[in-house]
Amino acid sequence: MAGRMVVGSAALAGLVRPASESDAAGAHRMLPVLPELSGLLPNRGLRRGSTVAVTAGQPAGNGGTSLVLALLAEASRSGSWCAVVGVPTFGAVAAADLGIALDRLALVPHPGPEWATVVAALIDGVDVVVTTVPKAVTTSVVTRLAARARQRGSVLVPYGEWDGADVTLRVVRGNWEGLGQGRGRLRRREVTISARGRGAAARPKEIRVWLPGDRSARTGARGATPPESAPSVSRRTSLTLVSP
Structure with a gap:
C-alpha cells in the first residue's frame, strides 16, 4: 500500500x-x-x-x-x-x-x-x-x-x-497508554495541541485529544473502557477529543 x-x-x-x-x-x-x-x-x-x-x-x-x-x-x-x-x-x-x-x-x-x-x-x-x-x-x-x-x-x-x-499547530506534550507492568501494547496517545497564529488565529487555543484514538472508548471520562479490552469497531481510526 x-x-x-x-x-x-x-x-x-x-x-x-x-x-x-x-x-x-x-x-x-x-x-x-x-x-x-x-x-x-x-x-x-x-x-x-x-x-x-x-x-x-x-x-x-x-x-x-x-x-x-x-x-x-x-x-x-x-x-x-x-x-x-x-x-x-x-x-x-x-x-x-x-x-x-x-x-x-x-x-x-x-x-x-x-x-x-x-x-x-x-x-x-x-x-x-x-x-x-x-x-x-x-x-x-x-x-x-x-x-x-x-x-x-x-x-x-x-x-x-x-x-x-x-x-x-504545536504538539506540546504527549503520553502513551497501553503498557501495563512491563507488558502490553501501545494502544493510543493523549496529546496536547496548541494553536497560535495571525489575524483571526491570534488568540491562543489548546485542546487535548487521543491520537489516533479509539472509537469504542468514552472520551474524557474516568473509568472508561481500558483500550486493551475495548471491542474493535473498525480498522479505520480517528481522533478523539478529550478536552477543549
Whole structure:
C-alpha cells in the first residue's frame, strides 16, 4: 500500500496537470478537517491560500507526524489531492487508517537540492502540500512559497519551524497508554495541541485529544473502557477529543 510516488520533473508535471484539472472542489475556499481539530483553526477548516505549520516540539516523535496525517484526513476523504514532500519514512498504512485516499496522494520522499522547486510545482496543482522544512531554508524562499500558495489557492503545511505561518499547530506534550507492568501494547496517545497564529488565529487555543484514538472508548471520562479490552469497531481510526 503506497501513495503515488513522484520521481523526476516529468512525473511531477504529469501529476500536477491532472490534479489541477480534476479539482471539483476548486471553487470552495475552505477544506474540511476532522471535527476534533476544527476548533484550532479559523473558520474551522483549512482555508485555501493559507499556510498552516505543524511543529512537534520536544521530545521528537511525540505526535507531530500523526497530527499531520490527521490534518489531511478529512480533506483527502472529501476529494482533495494531497502531497507529502521530504518524509521518506511516511507511513502509508497509518495514512489509510485515518482516511487519506492513497490514490490522490503524491509522495516525494527525497526532493534533493531542488526542494523549493518541487514544493512550488506541487502548490500549482495540489490542494494540500505537506513538506518538511530544510534547515538551510531562507526567509526569501519561505516568503515566496507562502505567496505562491496564496495565489494558487493551495494549503501549504510546513512540518517544522516556519516564520510567518497563518496558524502554527504545536504538539506540546504527549503520553502513551497501553503498557501495563512491563507488558502490553501501545494502544493510543493523549496529546496536547496548541494553536497560535495571525489575524483571526491570534488568540491562543489548546485542546487535548487521543491520537489516533479509539472509537469504542468514552472520551474524557474516568473509568472508561481500558483500550486493551475495548471491542474493535473498525480498522479505520480517528481522533478523539478529550478536552477543549
